[in-house]
Amino acid sequence: xxxxxxxxxxxxxxxxxxxxxxxxxxxxxxxxxxxxxxxxxxxxxxxxxxxxxxxxxxxxxxxxxxxxxxxxxxxxxxxxxxxxxxxxxxxxxxxxxxxxxxxxxxxxxxxxxxxxxxxxxxxxxxxxxxxxxxxxxxxxxxxxxxxxxxxxxxxxxxxxxxxxxxxxxxxxxxxxxxxxxxxxxxxxxxxxxxxxxxxxxxxxxxxxxxxxxxxxxxxxxxxxxxxxxxxxxxxxxxxxxxxxxxxxxxxxxxxxxxxxxxxxxxxxxxxxxxxxxxxxxxxxxxxxxxxxxxxxxxxxxxxxxxxxxxxxxxxxxxxxxxxxxxxxxxxxxxxxxxxxxxxxxxxxxxxxxxxxxxx
Amino acid sequence: xxxxxxxxxxxxxxxxxxxxxxxxxxxxxxxxxxxxxxxxxxxxxxxxxxxxxxxxxxxxxxxxxxxxxxxxxxxxxxxxxxxxxxxxxxxxxxxxxxxxxxxxxxxxxxxxxxxxxxxxxxxxxxx
Numbered sequence: 027x028x029x030x031x032x033x034x035x036x037x038x039x040x041x042x043x044x045x046x047x048x049x050x051x052x053x054x055x056x057x058x059x060x061x062x063x064x065x066x067x068x069x070x071x072x073x074x075x076x077x078x079x080x081x082x083x084x085x086x087x088x089x090x091x092x093x094x095x096x097x098x099x100x101x102x103x104x105x106x107x108x109x110x111x112x113x114x115x116x117x118x119x120x121x122x123x124x125x126x127x128x129x130x131x132x133x134x135x136x137x138x139x140x141x142x143x144x145x146x147x148x149x150x151x152x153x154x155x156x157x158x159x160x161x162x163x164x165x166x167x168x169x170x171x172x173x174x175x176x177x178x179x180x181x182x183x184x185x186x187x188x189x190x191x192x193x194x195x196x197x198x199x200x201x202x203x204x205x206x207x208x209x210x211x212x213x214x215x216x217x218x219x220x221x222x223x224x225x226x227x228x229x230x231x232x233x234x235x236x237x238x239x240x241x242x243x244x245x246x247x248x249x250x251x252x253x254x255x256x257x258x259x260x261x262x263x264x265x266x267x268x269x270x271x272x273x274x275x276x277x278x279x280x281x282x283x284x285x286x287x288x289x290x291x292x293x294x295x296x297x298x299x300x301x302x303x304x305x306x307x308x309x310x311x312x313x314x315x316x317x318x319x320x321x322x323x324x325x326x327x328x329x330x331x332x333x334x335x336x337x338x339x340x341x342x343x344x345x346x347x348x349x350x351x352x353x354x355x356x357x358x359x360x361x362x363x364x365x366x367x368x369x370x371x372x373x374x375x376x377x378x379x380x381x382x383x384x385x
Numbered sequence: 386x387x388x389x390x391x392x393x394x395x396x397x398x399x400x401x402x403x404x405x406x407x408x409x410x411x412x413x414x415x416x417x418x419x420x421x422x423x424x425x426x427x428x429x430x431x432x433x434x435x436x437x438x439x440x441x442x443x444x445x446x447x448x449x450x451x452x453x454x455x456x457x458x459x460x461x462x463x464x465x466x467x468x469x470x471x472x473x474x475x476x477x478x479x480x481x482x483x484x485x486x487x488x489x490x491x492x493x494x495x496x497x498x499x500x501x502x503x504x505x506x507x508x509x510x511x512x
Contacts, residue, residue: 078441084394085441085464149395156404163414170418170478175491176464208394216390 027171028053040369044380045352046089048373052366060361061286062354063383071385075344080106080314080335081180083344087331090346091382094324097348098128098331099178100384101174104258105320106180115308118182118262120301125175126166126322127290127297132161134283134290135206137377138213141280144374145222149337150212173374177256180205182307184193199291200260206291210284223277227360230274231241233270239356240349241327242286243376246279253323264296276375284379313339324349338365348382419480420463425454427497429475435465436476452496459489 031052037045045066047169051059071090075083088099100122107114139154162172162341168187169175177184187195213219228241234247244251254261269285271278314335322329327349334343353376360372398404406413415421418506443459445467447453468476475498 082441082466085462085466089462129410147391149391153391153394153398159404166419167416168418170416170420170465174462176420176466182464212394215387217388379393 028060028244031059035369035373039370041058041374042378043140044378046373046378046380048361048369050361050366050369055366056359057364057366057369058380062240062358064354064380066384067381068384072344072346075341077241079339080341082181083309083341085176087117087344087346088174088176088178091348091379093379094326094329094382095128095173096178097313097322097324097329098124098173099176099321100126100259101322101329101331102333102344103178103180103295104322105318105331106314106335107313108318109333109335110180110310110322111314112181112308112310114182115305116260116302117186117304117352118306120297121183121187121306122178123264123297124259124301125169125177127293128161128165129175130290130325131202131287132158132165133377135161137283137297137325138209138280140276141371141374142213143217143352144371147219153209153212157202159205160198160202160205164198167191179307181310182305182346184307186306189305192301196295196298200293203288203291205286210287213280213284221253222236223280223371224273224275224277227375229274229356229360230272231272233359236276237355238354239327241324241352241377242279242282243327243356246282247274251328253321253328256321258320258322260297260300264293266293276371279375313337315340326350326379327353329375344383346382346385348379348385350376350379350383353378392472413482414467415480416462419482420465421479421495422458422463422483423456423467424477424479425449425494426475426477427454427494429473430454430496430498431475431500432496433472433496435470435472439466439470440505446491453490454494455491456494457491458483 033050035048035050035053036042037047047063050057050062071086074086078086084099084102088095088104135154135158139151142150142154165175166172169177169185229247231248234244234249239247239249246269249268254266267289269282269289271281288379315337317334318374320331329349330347332345333341335341357376365370432447432449437445437447441464442462443461444457446455465478468478
């Protein structure tokens with residue numbers, strides 16, 4: 027029998043943007059098992075809910091993640107609004123969709139860049155981040171923040187986008203689309219990329235389903251799950267196509283994200299076309315009394331916020347389940363049987379966001 | 386077979402001007418809504434301390450006795466909450482970031498607001 031050795035991977039590793047530690051059990055160069063551990067950047071956000079008023083907690087909920095921040099804030103607001111029976115104005119719902127989809131674009135472009143960096147394509151990495159700047163510019167212009175938007179509030183949104191700006195935005199989307207198409211051609215068709223990504227970290231459909239893979243990790247294995255199909259916010263009035271791929275390897279997960287860029291721009295166009303005029307917020311009185319589970323689709327998969335209030339200005343409990351946490355068991359399955367040299371690419375293929383996982 | 390898909394883009398980028406700017410030598414791109422740092426105007430502040438209560442990061446301190454308003458720029462997350470809720474609009478948001486600091490600490494401003502004297506009631510002649 028070959029001697030087994032354990033190689034530690036992370037929390038500091040050139041490929042990892044955030045700290046996760048995995049003990050890799052190796053037999054020669056083959057990984058036979060992987061033992062993950064997290065807990066390096068716990069910040070105690072869920073406890074903080076008892077010390078801040080529920081209206082101020084939006085800012086904290088938003089800072090759970092530095093990439094999908096807007097979606098965290100909007101999901102928290104959605105939960106409180108459901109407890110308090112607040113009907114959000116239709117325009118605010120559409121605006122939330124627009125910013126959520128821009129968040130998704132920004133997150134996917136960031137990930138594509140990091141992924142290119144992981145498989146050693148530096149030029150493509152720079153290209154992806156160059157395109158991402160366009161998305162961030164739009165965010166800053168409409169919300170005031172590049173990454174932390176801070177526009178979601180209980181009862182609606184803080185800022186409105188004028189109709190002229192919306193028209194201009196739709197026109198700008200065409201340029202963005204053509205830039206992204208140039209970029210995704212390399213990801214999807216270049217043979218050197220394919221050669222590096224095909225048939226590594228394969229996750230079968232059954233495994234993906236049973237281990238609870240969510241988001242592009244699940245969709246890359248052919249599990250057609252997308253929380254946007256629940257129809258929260260204005261998504262019930264928009265046509266949301268679910269992008270899936272059947273192979274379940276690193277290339278499939280990359281392809282799903284690359285194709286989702288275009289569904290996001292399409293959703294923004296649809297939203298900009300259908301957005302009605304009217305107010306963007308309603309006045310909120312009282313405090314939440316009750317509990318609610320609210321779900322939404324983050325760029326990485328399904329996000330769950332649990333909120334419980336007792337009628338005071340301070341909530342009793344908040345619990346956030348992020349998509350990365352559910353994607354760790356599928357990741358372990360992918361790592362079993364792979365080569366040591368493929369580990370960085372496979373770990374990055376689930377788009378790990380450890381900051382939101384630990385909060 | 387498709388090799389060198391990136392070459393076209395790469396060559397074009399070589400011939401173009403750089404897409405990055407030389408910050409801080411060159412000013413960063415800012416929009417009218419950009420959140421840079423909070424600006425305080427002591428002449429309008431009525432010491433209502435709403436900003437202190439609404440600050441999610443507890444960065445603001447107000448002392449009514451000493452007539453001072455303090456902000457810890459290292460705690461401030463530039464969320465715009467105080468600016469939105471200020472009733473007299475003595476707080477505003479500047480689009481530029483503050484210069485890098487060499488030491489931690491709070492910035493203290495004095496409150497110079499003077500309550501306008503109430504117009505004296507004139508004794509109206511009784512009819």
